[in-house]
Amino acid sequence: MNKNGTIIIIEDDEDDQFILEEVFNELGYSNQRLYFPDGLSALEHLHTTTDLPFLILSDINLPKLDGLELRRKLHTDAALSLKCIPYIYFTTAINQKAVIDAYSTSAQGFFIKPSKMEDIKNTIRLIVDYWKQCAAPNNFAAVP
Template identity: 70%
Template sequence: MNKDGEIIIIEDDEDDQFLLEEVFSSLGYPNKRVYLPDGLAALEYLHGDNIAPFLILSDINMPRLDGIELRQKLHTDEQLSLKCIPYLFFSTAVSQRMVIDAYSNSIQGFFLKQNSVDDLKDTIKVIVEYWKKCAAPNNF
């Protein structure tokens, strides 16, 4: 985990992308944000040279390659798993089955998208602050 790295946000809804960017900007985190529309675009991006993200926030329901399928691919990819990138789901849709499937694929968190900007800001702040304080095998 690279605490100064990019925050990868995999989200196909442009309104949600805009709202998340407003929240991140208002919180003042220096991490660059990269918005990707689906799992395939994220997979291609993460295989790029010199990519060492801080964390990944992923929607579940996306076209081409959904969040669960992407997590399975990242979790079994030796090159990417060595980067120790925290992978969290951030979704409006949730069911017990989704949460079970997500945690069965070794995600590090499942968060509901908040309805209010203030609640969303609080959630993003908790997520980022937690991971900024976390130790990982590759950040010593």
């Protein structure tokens, strides 16, 4: 996990993308944000980039490759799994099955998109600040 790395946001709703970008700017996080409208384009990016992203915020209901299937693919891909990129669902899809399915993919969080701007800001702050404080296996120098 690269705490200064890019935040990958997989969201097909352009209004939600705009709101999230406003929130990140207001909160002053310096991490670059990359937005993808579907799981397939995000997966292709993660396979081709040499960058080590900080975290992934993903909707569940996405075209081409939904958030659950994307997480399964990332979790079972040895090279991507070793990057230790936290995968957090940030979605309006709230029901018990969605939450169970999300955690069955070894996601690191499941957050409901609030409807009020201040609540969205508080949720994003909580997510980012938590992961900025977390240690990950690849945060340490190699042991001889």
